[in-house]
Amino acid sequence: MEESRNIVIVGGGVTGTSCLYFLVNHPNFNRERDTITLFESSGIASAASGKASGFLSLEWHGPSTSSLAALSYNLHKQLADELDGHKKWGYRALxxxxxxxxxxxxxxxxxxxxxxxxxxxxxxxxxxxxxKKNSAQVHPYKFCHSIFEEASKVANVNLVKGHVISVDENEVEYRLIGEDYAPDEEEEITSVEELHTIHSMEASHVIVAAGPWTPHLIPNLRIxxxxxxxxxxxxxxxxxxxxxxxxxxxxxxxxxxxxxxxxxxxxxxxxxxxxxxxxxxxxxxxxxxxxxxxxxxxxxxxxxxxxxxxxxxxxxxxxxxxNATGAPVIGKIGSSIYVAAAHGCWGITLGPGTGKVLSEMVLDGKVTSANIDLLDPEGSFV
Missing domain, CATH: 3.30.9.10 (D-Amino Acid Oxidase, subunit A, domain 2)
Known part of the structure; x- marks a missing residue:
């Protein structure tokens, strides 16, 4: 019998919520056995993902991201069609x-x-x-919240409002900031004493999608x-x-x-x-x-x-x-840590595609839906 997975995602922006959505909808994700915990210190889409323009472009991408952009642009349309995104998050062609x-x-x-x-x-x-064939838009705050809510309909998905202090191959350390959330349960206010306690959580896989804060957890990463x-x-x-x-x-x-x-x-x-x-x-x-x-x-x-x-x-x-390559940094570091950050002004465009390839990386062991070879983290360290 296969062991259960506890996948940890750090960051609740468009990348983190997209990873969550595509992981829980991946055929190799066992909804009865596997767990995903998303850590977010300030709230879903509280940073750039909630304040961006939401502009989507199919064609304005270089060799390193063109394949990912094509995948992601099409996923935006697919998600809008399947989840009523035209109404829920303002998806439309431009x-x-x-x-x-x-x-x-x-x-x-x-x-x-x-x-x-x-x-x-x-x-x-x-x-x-x-x-209108190659340009579109979403309201990014509404998009992130909508796909998070869709993913959270799965029983073993949890959101922890906490500040992750460190990540290891099999563990994350964090300090609670406010409240824990679990679907179908009432939110509980955490005690003042517990807010100052450093907690740890075992993890089978850790995805760091913390935007410009990513180097706080992965030192020497040039973001x-x-x-x-x-x-x-x-x-x-x-x-x-x-x-x-x-x-x-x-x-x-x-x-x-x-x-x-x-x-x-x-x-x-x-x-x-x-x-x-x-x-x-x-x-x-x-x-x-x-x-x-x-x-x-x-x-x-x-x-x-x-x-x-x-x-x-x-x-x-x-x-x-x-500030190493000017391109996103997407890939595996060590045996069980993954990074997805540095998307610049294309974070919303590339969000669903990034979530899709990370779900393949974690649950299949290889990426098949897009070519992201030039986005490997190896060239982004000091």
């Missing part, structure tokens, strides 16, 4: 554009009438970058975090599916380059990276209100409807980036 604008424009280019929130008279040049701010604006109309990468010259000659992602019920706008150091926990991420205001003021120049609308959310997050 048109994608590059727009150069100038407030002193004298010969406007033709702008799609679907983009009602950009003033046509300032549009100097329009270039199509993608269409860092880059902070970026974003806002969502509550526009007074239903928005068609368009993503716009823009550049604008203001009347005073200065320039801006906001990115716009139109969701059905709001406009997501993001700005530039900065060098604010990574905090200990994602819940400690600082939001610079001045940077958020600068994004809004930049967006205001594109149309009076944006200028006259209120900001719904001001937020910041850290994108996990490999």
């Amino acid at each position: 048109d994608t554009w590059s727009i150069k604008a100038d407030e002193k424009c004298t010969h406007p280019d033709k702008l799609s009438p679907e983009i009602e929130w950009i003033e046509p008279s300032i549009v100097e040049k329009v270039t199509r970058l993608g269409n 860092c975090g880059a902070r970026i701010h974003s806002i969502t604006v509550d526009l007074p109309m239903r928005l068609n599916g368009n993503a716009v990468f823009s550049e604008i010259v203001y009347a005073d000659g200065t320039v801006g380059a906001p990115e716009f992602y139109a969701r059905e019920d709001e406009l997501y706008v993001c700005g530039e990276f900065d060098d604010e150091p990574l905090p200990e926990l994602s819940s400690e991420t600082k939001v610079d209100q001045g940077r958020c205001q600068a994004i809004k003021e930049c967006a205001d120049h594109f149309h009076p409807v944006i200028r006259d609308s209120k900001v719904k959310v001001r937020q910041a997050c850290y994108l996990p980036i490999s």
Whole structure:
């Protein structure tokens, strides 16, 4: 008789929740015998996975990730079709554009009438970058929560709100932060004494998917975090599916380059990276209100409807980036530790595919659904 598995996942973002979903749905996962425990210190999709634009692209990927991207893009559509993702997490196809604008424009280019929130008279040049066959979007926070809930319908799946301190081949050490969760059970508040206790848990396999915090558990892994701010604006109309990468010259000659992602019920706008150091926990991420205001003021120049609308959310997050290869780091370290991190701005696009290949790696011993040879962790250590 085969031994039961206790698979531990560290990180509740799009990578961790995707790993969870595809593990419990893998034919080699025994739902009666095997257990999966997901550790998350701040809540499901509390970091970049909950604050990203949710933009999906089939084609904008290099040799190292093109196979994984194709798998993952198709899985996004499959999941949306199977789990009502169009309704639950806003999955829809997009048109994608590059727009150069100038407030002193004298010969406007033709702008799609679907983009009602950009003033046509300032549009100097329009270039199509993608269409509804190769571009799409999800609301990433809703996506992560939905697939976590689907996976949690399996009896032997548990979420522990805890800060993992160390990982070993057969054990993780952690400190509880708040509450434990188990499906179909009431949540229980942990005692103050227990919150200060270092606990340990045996594990048959450990998947570290902790984004920019991954090197805290796997030392010398060259992954860092880059902070970026974003806002969502509550526009007074239903928005068609368009993503716009823009550049604008203001009347005073200065320039801006906001990115716009139109969701059905709001406009997501993001700005530039900065060098604010990574905090200990994602819940400690600082939001610079001045940077958020600068994004809004930049967006205001594109149309009076944006200028006259209120900001719904001001937020910041850290994108996990490999400063060794610039590509994601996905693979096995030692006999039973796996890493999946450093997806950069493509974390949402690559999330389901990463979960799929990790489920194969853990339960089949080999990856067959995509070629991830160039993403091996070996080249990402100091």
